[in-house]
Amino acid sequence: MMKSLMTVASVVTIVGIAPTALAQASDFNLTYHVERTPSAKLSIETCGKVVAQAARQSKLTADSQSFPGQLVIVKGGSGGVGAFTAQCIAVGTTTVTVIQGIDYSGRKGAMGNFTDNAFAAVKQAAKR
Numbered sequence: 001m002m003k004s005l006m007t008v009a010s011v012v013t014i015v016g017i018a019p020t021a022l023a024q025a026s027d028f029n030l031t032y033h034v035e036r037t038p039s040a041k042l043s044i045e046t047c048g049k050v051v052a053q054a055a056r057q058s059k060l061t062a063d064s065q066s067f068p069g070q071l072v073i074v075k076g077g078s079g080g081v082g083a084f085t086a087q088c089i090a091v092g093t094t095t096v097t098v099i100q101g102i103d104y105s106g107r108k109g110a111m112g113n114f115t116d117n118a119f120a121a122v123k124q125a126a127k128r
Helices: 002-025 044-057 110-127
Strands: 029-038 061-067 071-078 082-091 094-103
Touching: 029 110, 044 061, 044 071, 044 082, 044 094, 044 110, 071 110, 082 110, 094 110
Parallel strands: none
Antiparallel strands: 029 094, 061 071, 071 082, 082 094
């Protein structure tokens, strides 16, 4: 009985470690930004439009989905290069902006740079 419990514990330990080991072996790079802005300065709709426009200017595919008064999602990327997602979230009197870019390489590339640029554009829009 003790041997089978030890075997089960070993399997659980190995299974728990396996996803971590796989993630460390994967070749990708994640760039992300999070910002809270008063909604009087930046609406979720404006946030989404700014990200979508930045994607078009960067020649990336982009698709938007809106849940009025709650959330705007913009997602897209470039085949074989990477993907991005942006969430513009209404939380009371605050707009929370989350922009993530994943490069399908071990270093920051086009999606990481796009993420930085889109985030800067959203921050600039909040200043207008």
